[in-house]
Amino acid sequence: MQNLGTVPDTVQVAVRIRPLSSQELAGGHHNVIIQPNPAEPRLIARGAEEFTFTEVYGPTVSQAEVYDRSVRSIVLKLLQGFNVSILAYGQTGSGKTYTIGTSFDGRLTNQSGILPRALLDIFDAVNAPPEGDGSSASYRVFCSFMELYQEHVYDLLSHRNRYERLLGIREDTEGVIVPGLTELAVSSAEETFRWLMVGANSRATAPTRMNKESNRSHTIFTVIIRSRRKTNATAGEHVRISKLHFVDLAGSERAKKSRASGDRLRESIQINKGLLALGNVISALASSSGTSQTKSARTTFVSYRDSKLTRLLQNSLGGNSITLMLACVSPADYNIEETISTLRYADRALSIRNKPARTPPASMGQSSSMAEVERLSKTVSELRTENDQLRRRIAAELKPAIEAGLAGGKNGTGRHLAAQNRLLHGQLQSSIEESTRNELRASIAENALGRLEPLVLHELRTEYDDLTGMATCPLSGDELRTKCEEILLRYRTEYEALQQRPTAQHRSTLD
C-alpha cells in the first residue's frame, strides 16, 4: 500500500509580491505592502487592510524558494495519481508568467520559473529505480498546451495553421475535455522544454502600456502521467491517468489605466469577462464551503458555464484536484487598487474546499487500442445525438416563424413580410444543409473508426518489421513499446481531429 502523505483539501493560496521595477524606482514610486513579520504569511496593504494566506513571498524571495515551499510536494502528488492545478492570477505585469515560467527560453538559471523545475522533478521521479517489492509503477509522460484567446480554444502544439488549431470543449464522464487537443509523448524534461517553447512562441502577446510583453490570453500547459502499477502477482495491472495543469491567466487590467483601444481594448474586454466569471465561481464556491454562512448561502449555484475559462477550470476549483493559486501583486503605490482587488480575490479562493481524490484506475483487461476504439465509437454516437438535437432546434425555432410569415403573406401584409420569409427560408435551408454536412462528416468519422484497428495493426506491423528486419534491432523492448504507443497516439489525434471538425462548426452555429 502506498503512503500518500497529507493532501490539502482547500485551495492553497500563495501571494507573491514582485520587486519594484527600475522604471518604477526611477519614477519615485514606493512600496505600499508591508509584511509585519516575514516568518508569517501575513501582509498589510495601504497601511490598513490585513490578509493572511497559505504563504506570502516578499520581493526578494527567489524562484527556487517559491518552488520548494509551495510547489514541489504537490507536483509529486501527480505521480500518486492525483490531479493537480497551479494557477497564476494577478494584474497585468505582476509576475504571473515569470513565476510560472511559461516563457522559459531553454536555459536553466536561478530565474527559471516553477514549470521547468517541476518537469525536472517529474522526470527524476519517473526514471527513479523501481522499488524492488513488486509494487512499483512504470510511467509514460505526455504534454499538451492550449490557449484561450477571446473565448476560443487553440491547440498550441498542433502543426496546423492557426484557424485549424481551433478546438471545442465538451463534457463526458471524465469531466470537461477538449477533443482533438494534441498530447505528445515526451521522454525527458529537455524534450518537454522544447514543446513548451514551441507552444509559447505561438501564444498571443502584445506590448501594452502596463507590460511590454503582455500575454493577451490564458494558457494551460498540462503534463499527463499514465502510470501502470502491478497490483499483485495474480490480479495483473492497473493504469491510472493523472494531470498537472499550469494555468497562466491573462492579466486583469483597467482599460482607463492601460489606455487600450482597438484590438487591445477588445482583448481586454474578453480577458476581464473571463476573469469576472472566474471571480463569480470563486465567490460561489467560497460561500458554499464556508462554515459561518447561512444554509441558503451554502447552496449557492456555481455558474461554471458562464465562460470557457471557468468550464476548463471546473475540476481545479471545487473538483477533485489539488489546487494552488499563486496570486501575483505589484507593491507599487500607483497599483494599489488592483493589488487590493487581487488580494480580495485570493482571500475568497482560500476558503474553497476541493475533494482531492486519486483518479480511478482502469484495469488492463482490454488492449489499449480496443479501449480506444470503444471510446471513439461513444464519441461518434454523441455526435449523432448532438446533430439530432440541432435539427430539432432548427425545426422548433425557424419553422413556426416561416409558417407565421406565410400566413401573413396570404393575408396580404406586404412585400416586407415576403422578403423576411425568403430570408428565414434561406436560413432554414442552409442550417439543414449544414446539419446534413455534419451528419456526413460524422459518418465519415465512423467509417474511419471502423478502419482504425486494421490501420493501427498494419502500421505497427510495418514498423515492427522494419526494426526487427535489421541485423540488430536498435530498440529495447521498452523503446519498441514506446514507439508503438506513439503510433497509436498519432492515430488517436488524427481521428479526434476528424471528429472534432463537425462539432466545432456545430458549436459555433449554436453559440
Ligand SMILES: Nc1ncnc2c1ncn2[C@@H]1O[C@H](COP(=O)(O)OP(=O)(O)OP(=O)(O)O)[C@@H](O)[C@H]1O
Ligand atoms: N519576482 C520577480 N522578480 C524579478 N522580476 C520579476 C518578478 N516578477 C515579475 N518580474 C518582472 O516583471 C515583468 C512583468 O512580469 P510578467 O511578464 O511575468 O507579468 P504578467 O503578470 O505575466 O503580465 P501579463 O499579464 O501582462 O502577461 C517582467 O519583466 C518580469 O521579469
